[in-house]
Amino acid sequence: MSFNGVDYYNIDDLFSEDELIVRRSVRDFVENEVLPVIEKHFRDGTFPEGLNRKMGEQGLYGITTSPDYGGVGANHTVYGLAMLELERGDSGVRSFASVQNSLVMYPIEAYGNEQSKRKWLPKLATGEAIGCFGLTEPDYGSDPGGMITNARKIGGGYLLNGAKMWITNGSVADVSVVWAKLDGTVHGFLVEKGTKGFSAPEMRGKYSLRASVTSELILNDVEVPEENILSIAGLKGPLSCLTKARYGIAWGAIGAAMAVYDSALEYSKSRIQFGKPIASFQLVQEKLVWMLNEITKAQLIAYRLGRLMDEGKATPQQVSLAKRNNVSIALEASRYAREIHGANGIISEYPIMRHSANLESVKTYEGTHDIHTLILGNDITGIQAFK
Amino acid sequence: MNILVCISRVPDTATKVVIGSDGNSIDSQGVKFIVNPYDELAIEEGLRLREKNGGVVTAVTIGTDKSTDVLRTALAMGVDKVILVKGEENPDSFYVAENLAAVAKDENPDLILLGRQSVDFDSLQIPSALGEILGMPSISVVSKLTIEDGKVTAERDIEGGCEIVEASLPCIISAQKGLNEPRYPKLPDIMKSRSKPIDQRDAAAAASRTSIIGMEIPLKQRAGKILTDSDDDINELVRMLHEDAKVI
Structure with a gap:
């Protein structure tokens, strides 16, 4: 059965037609170009050959960059939805796109001179340059x-x-x-x-x-x-890039969480123990509901943050909260999913262990979970704990 | 070449369908709708023919205000223009075919492409009905299409083999899997398609000739059970055949 996302709160009603078309197209892209090859590349420790140019051709780079420089010129919600679908495939693939979009194209567009923008942005948009x-x-x-x-x-x-x-x-x-x-x-x-x-x-x-x-x-x-x-x-230069990238990660992590939830839900309904599906056991249901609950909350945080980003109202601290929460619940969801899959949770036939291992990095990079805690602690108390 | 592609809006194939409280319609609450997957093949074929021969590809759907999403998808895939015929909420095949024929008469296409069937109601009637109303040749369930000098050669999947059919333009082709691999829209094209107009028209005077009086969800498929050749499992198999299936 094909992946249909998770939408327990009819959050799709909040997206525009074109945002939903983007999501479907990136979902199909991931289904066709990422999922069939990702396990092999994860095992081999290689980035899928040719995928960079395919992502460029699909318009997955420079999503918020101006079309004057070869970008898509879309809003932050479109960027977020694209990152979610990519990370449903693999956090490493999403990382590639995050870096290209938020950490390279964004600073060149925001802080580069005209010559640098003309030289690099169109090539970065197509994937000709990395x-x-x-x-x-x-x-x-x-x-x-x-x-x-x-x-x-x-x-x-x-x-x-x-x-x-x-x-x-x-x-x-x-x-x-x-x-x-x-x-x-x-x-x-x-x-x-x-x-x-x-x-x-x-x-x-x-x-x-x-x-x-x-x-x-x-x-x-x-x-x-x-x-x-x-x-x-000053540090606000790199930090402004990280704010953009962390925003994308907050969406991306939901994709990984959905992938492991979807797999765990299907597995629990088909795996028979004691003569009935394990989905009929209360302890399994509790894990599944925890995942659904946290995914729904993460979606609402990401959705609202996207609109704030587009209105230019989002604060770096709000981005910290989203990154901190969404990656953390995704990692936790992957562990629950691993338990539900039993021994099958550790083999490559299921995406669980790969997502789980990836999310360990995602929890640490782009501001560790703990640093985001301290950024938020500072914001609400006015007292900085890390200096 | 002037190509008309007829598309329909159907519940996502991954959606769990629930019957509405009236007992004769699908409850659309929470259902995701998509372009009928066979119609995506028709759109793709239209785009490929245009890329090869030039011309214009127009997509049309018979629907309601909600149907703009599938037309936007068609625009994002690359069709040149789209038409929304606003009509009955739950039309039958005859109504849809009559309205598509009305659009075809206005647009005067050389080729009309459709999916072999819509995956919601699976009537498979529209390509043939459209051919009948318009007096055009109609070739159904086509998995390979060649058009040269106004001559159409189509390969059809038939039981255990393939049939090769010829016709001349204008004609109607319904698409089967294997015809092509539909493209997924690229982000820049999706953004550009937002500003393109949707030509909205009122439905032609036609009425459905059939009405749905009831719908039922199929009985839940029984889960399969895999047994091995161990003595215990053989005993279990005998017990199941005797007690559960009651066949021995």
Whole structure:
């Protein structure tokens, strides 16, 4: 039986016709292009070959970017729905699209000069060019302000030195948005693949997001021209990108939660123990209802946040709440689904363990669950707990 | 080539259908509606023929104000224009065919494409009825279509084989699985289609010739049970045949 989403509260009535058409088209895309190949790539630790260009062709990059630069020009709800469906496929595939959309195309459109926008955005929109976002460092994760990577003004441009870690798509990127301190203040720089002194070795050994490329970025006296600096100073530059990406993750996680819920519901109705389906046992029903309940709440949070984003009213703290809640419940749902599937929950015939392993990363990246807790704690008490 | 594609709006095949309180209609509360999957094949074939030969593809549906969603999907897939004929809420096949014929007379298409059937009521009557009303050749359940110099060659799936049929344009083709693989709309095309107009028309004077007097959900399919060749299972099989099925 084909996947029909979860809509216990008739939330679909709140979406416009074109938003629903987008969802269906991305759902079909995932059904045809992602699900048939994802288990193999997850096992092999590779990103599905050719999928990048297919996503580009489908219009899954630059969703909120202006059509003047090759983007789709859609609203944040469309972006969210697309991320949800992609993550129903796999968090690694959704991560690829999140990075391209929110962490590369967004800063280039918002802070790049006209030349950079013309040069990169149309190619990034089609997938002809891939981008990555270098903020996190080996020793600076939750505390990016402490970064060691630095820029120095030289004749005609800047000289970058330092190292980044945990960078999605680093090794395959044609352009890297690298954040570095210039005279003690964080600035963004566009670093092109092949620039002398710049390398991006792939990190190996992940048990999570295995269908996604994760890399280090090494910058050893890398010269970038004057025009490659972004027009934003301070941590608010990278944080504004992360707000966009976290928003997409808040939607995406619902997709993973729906995938494991859908599988658990079907499995529980067909798995017979003690002469009846396990769905007839109260303990199983409790788990299924917990998942349904949390998915419904997550959907309402995401829906409302999307409309706030479009109205320009969403605060980064509201995005933190959505990311924190939705990823957390998705991970919890994957664990319940694993229990309902019994031993079958750990094999690749079912998507449970893959989603569960992926969501461990999603809970940590883009602001850990705990850091979002402290961002919210700060917001409601006025007292910052992490400094 | 002027191509008219007739589409219908049906409950999503994954939807659990519930009969309304009147006992003779489907309760649409919470039901997701989609373009009839066979009609997607018809749209795709129309688009491919246009891409090859040029021309215009028009999609039409006989429906109500709610039916704009399937027309928007057709626009997003790439049809050039769409027509909504607003008519009865629950029309029968004759009513739909009469109204499609009225649109065809206005639009004067070289080719009319439809799905082989709508997956909601499965009457399979409309392509043939339309051919009859318009006096056009109608080829049903087509899985391969070639059009050259006004000559249509269609392959039809028949029991245990395939039948090859020829006709001349204008003609009516109903699409079967295998005809093509329908595209899914791309996000930029979905956004662009939002601003395209929907040509809304009133239904032609026609009335349904049949009426539905009742609907029933099929009896729940019994769950299968897999037994092995162990002695216990063989005993269980005998017991089931004797006690449950009461056949031995």
